[in-house]
Amino acid sequence: MPRLVDHDERRREFALAVWGIVAERGIEGVTLREVARAANVSVGRVQHYYATREELVRDSCRVMLEIAEEHLEGGVTGLGPGARLRALVLHAVPATTGLVRGTAVWTAYLAKSVDDPGIADLVRESHRGAVDLAADSIQEARAQGAMREGDAARDLALELLALSEGYAARVLTGSLTAEEAVAALERRLAIESP
Secondary structure: OOOOOOHHHHHHHHHHHHHHHHHHHOHHHOOHHHHHHHHOOOHHHHHHHOOOHHHHHHHHHHHHHHHHHHHHHHHHOOOOHHHHHHHHHHOOOOOOHHHHHHHHHHHHHHHHOOOOHHHHHHHHHHHHHHHHHHHHHHHHHHHOOOOOOOOOHHHHHHHHHHHHHHHHHHHHHOOOOHHHHHHHHHHHHHHOOO
16 A cells, blocks of 8 residues: 655655755755755655755745744634733744744745745735734734723834844844843833733
């Protein structure tokens, strides 16, 4: 009987291999051959899923966003709007070695989005979704009296998430510790409390 292959799982395995290469050598270090080597499969197996390196890099970005969304959704399910907003804002700050590595890979995708329209589309879609969720959380928190009225919810959501990404970059470069970045974000969130 032929062995059943979970194609989504295989793509995640390839994405994991891509992330390892990106973390060590940048996106330009990604080749079908290097991914095959890192995933311990033949180049033909990788080519079965991806005709080009560009397709592989784009899909690995898509998989990263998919996994991040799953992780975030699991972390905010059942939370009230204020706690959900806090989780969304703090989500970008890399507080562990694994998260630092993931943030470095994400930063490489952000840089690649400048000249890759496929990755740019994925990044824009992710940013829009995060801002929408944060804005909804702000509106709910305000309706419950847990946040003060002020700037338009969408404007505040964009500001908070951009601030969070900026602090994440500072943590990545060693300019701040994760604890310092979280404390600064917590102070900013506290300003919005009644």
